[in-house]
Amino acid sequence: MPELPEVETVRRGLEALVKGKTIKQVNVRYDKMVSPNPDEFKSALKGKKILDIERRGKYLIFRFSENLSMVSHLRMEGKYAVLPHTEPLSKHDHVIFELTDGSDLRYNDTRKFGRMNLVPSGKELTVGGLATIGPEPTPETLTFEYLSQRLRSKKVGMKSFLLNQSNVAGLGNIYVDEVLWLTKVHPLQPSNTLTDEEIKALRLNIFSELERAINAHGTTVFSYLNAAGHAGSFQNQLNVYHRQGKPCPRCGTLIEKIKVAQRGTHFCPHCQKLRLPND
Numbered sequence: 001m002p003e004l005p006e007v008e009t010v011r012r013g014l015e016a017l018v019k020g021k022t023i024k025q026v027n028v029r030y031d032k033m034v035s036p037n038p039d040e041f042k043s044a045l046k047g048k049k050i051l052d053i054e055r056r057g058k059y060l061i062f063r064f065s066e067n068l069s070m071v072s073h074l075r076m077e078g079k080y081a082v083l084p085h086t087e088p089l090s091k092h093d094h095v096i097f098e099l100t101d102g103s104d105l106r107y108n109d110t111r112k113f114g115r116m117n118l119v120p121s122g123k124e125l126t127v128g129g130l131a132t133i134g135p136e137p138t139p140e141t142l143t144f145e146y147l148s149q150r151l152r153s154k155k156v157g158m159k160s161f162l163l164n165q166s167n168v169a170g171l172g173n174i175y176v177d178e179v180l181w182l183t184k185v186h187p188l189q190p191s192n193t194l195t196d197e198e199i200k201a202l203r204l205n206i207f208s209e210l211e212r213a214i215n216a217h218g219t220t221v222f223s224y225l226n227a228a229g230h231a232g233s234f235q236n237q238l239n240v241y242h243r244q245g246k247p248c249p250r251c252g253t254l255i256e257k258i259k260v261a262q263r264g265t266h267f268c269p270h271c272q273k274l275r276l277p278n279d
């Protein structure tokens, strides 16, 4: 699933490719992907200009003329591509925004899990997970005070805490494993047992890891591509994710993989020791 660095990379690509362009018409080939219903969706977007593309957590927010916004979540496999309108459609192109300049913005999704919700601007925070989303992982919005208070108010394992978008927006399976390794915290460490020093380090590691990943245009694990069809390269900088059985880059101990909250979870058993609350 694309996480914040991948969605931000998509956003930047879309900004460069379609910002300022006008929609001639929209073709919806999988009705359940859009809201409201396809007829309303198509008639509302006809003739609208794409003013901007923003991001909140893992959600893209398209801003159109006449006070319209569209919240788009790529879920597992969603991708946008900009192609000449004359290019044949592929089987998994489900929503096609035909632009007046002769190009198409096409949304392709092999798993069909992605969703697009069109709402009046200002109402986007009522859509799906945006209604309860936590702070963006930036120094200004994810403060030490917020994070320490939130961690201490819960007694969940750290992997589950960081995956929960209502605690912190944007992190998913890859970056949670990486950030916990950087911070030397076990994925099952109860959130209310982190020391102030660990919370400070965790916060800084979240910022630096996401920044490095954005600079590398995200991680290409399965089929993620940015809007221009390029793969990201951050998979070459991962320390633990998908590295089970390989040596920890810090201490040489073999990386282990366990299941936490139904997610494959990678960690170094030497660097990330589980501390029980009474230790």
Ligand SMILES: [Zn+2]
Residues within 6 Å of the ligand: 248, 249, 250, 251, 252, 253, 268, 269, 270, 271, 272
């Ligand atoms: Zn290690």
